Amino acid sequence: MNKFILSFLILPLFLFSKDSNTVDFAREVLPVLSDKCYACHGPDTKKKDLVRLDLEELAKKDLGGYHAIDPKDLEESELLYRIIDEEDPMPPEDFGKTLSKKEQEIIRQWVLSGAEYEEHWSFVPPTKAGIEPVGNPIDHFIDAKLKEEGTNFGKEADRATLARRASLILNGLPPEPADLDAFLKDNDEGAYEQVPQPPTCPQRLWGTYCPLLVGRGALWGYPRAPSR
Numbered sequence: 084m085n086k087f088i089l090s091f092l093i094l095p096l097f098l099f100s101k102d103s104n105t106v107d108f109a110r111e112v113l114p115v116l117s118d119k120c121y122a123c124h125g126p127d128t129k130k131k132d133l134v135r136l137d138l139e140e141l142a143k144k145d146l147g148g149y150h151a152i153d154p155k156d157l158e159e160s161e162l163l164y165r166i167i168d169e170e171d172p173m174p175p176e177d178f179g180k181t182l183s184k185k186e187q188e189i190i191r192q193w194v195l196s197g198a199e200y201e202e203h204w205s206f207v208p209p210t211k212a213g214i215e216p217v218g219n220p221i222d223h224f225i226d227a228k229l230k231e232e233g234t235n236f237g238k239e240a241d242r243a244t245l246a247r248r249a250s251l252i253l254n255g256l257p258p259e260p261a262d263l264d265a266f267l268k269d270n271d272e273g274a275y276e277q278v279p280q281p282p283t284c285p286q287r288l289w290g291t292y293c294p295l296l297v298g299r300g301a302l303w304g305y306p307r308a309p310s311r
């Protein structure tokens with residue numbers, strides 16, 4: 084099927100799979116709370132008397148006639164006033180960080196939609212996205228993101244380039260001429276899988292893993308060489 088038509092069939096599913104008024108807690112809300120609020124309202128705060136915003140139960144508890152997040156009357160949540168309060172804003176002016184308009188909006192939408200706290204993604208069982216995979220499912224997500232940015236997949240590279248990439252990744256070396264010829268003649272969809280992967284190949288080890296080791300070395304080096 085034409086890729087163009089296909090994307091029109093799939094994209095709406097992708098776009099409307101979520102209510103457009105809800106924000107993603109882990110991806111959008113938590114980074115803001117943790118960067119702009121938790122220093123004082125989080126687990127490591129030194130100001131123990133301040134309302135905790137990292138735990139749902141505490142964030143929604145009665146503070147003496149009002150709530151930081153009011154589960155019964157979300158619009159009356161004190162938090163909503165404080166993030167736009169010009170005289171006494173949150174975070175406070177001397178904190179050195181402010182909320183951008185976009186961040187204010189994210190927090191506002193999250194509170195108005197019930198201020199649900201989700202568990203860290205690593206504890207949440209994965210669920211299938213509401214798309215019907217045709218071809219490589221990963222391409223659907225990449226395609227959707229590219230469309231969002233007003234662009235499209237580039238042209239697929241020629242087969243010699245593809246063979247070179249596959250071989251470099253798998254073996255750490257460009258393909259042998261004979262292997263390349265075999266690949267170019269093989270028009271099967273699974274031709275990639277035939278790119279030789281020698282079972283015991285020292286070059287492969289060095290070619291593939293050495294850069295990884297060097298990368299690791301650079302990582303381990305960090306604490307001792309903070310300027311790198």
Ligand code: HEC
Pocket residue numbers: 116119120121122123124130133134136146151161162163165166171173174175178182
């Ligand atoms: C540098 C510390 C600091 C940061 C960061 C900070 N706050 Fe506060 N917050 C305070 C202090 C101190 C108070 C209590 C005094 C007051 O009400 O102004 C307070 C009070 C509040 C209150 C009212 C709670 C009550 O008991 O009346 C809310 C709601 C609130 N902050 C929300 C936030 C939000 C949301 C963020 C992040 C966007 C944030 N704060 C970031 C220090 C901070």
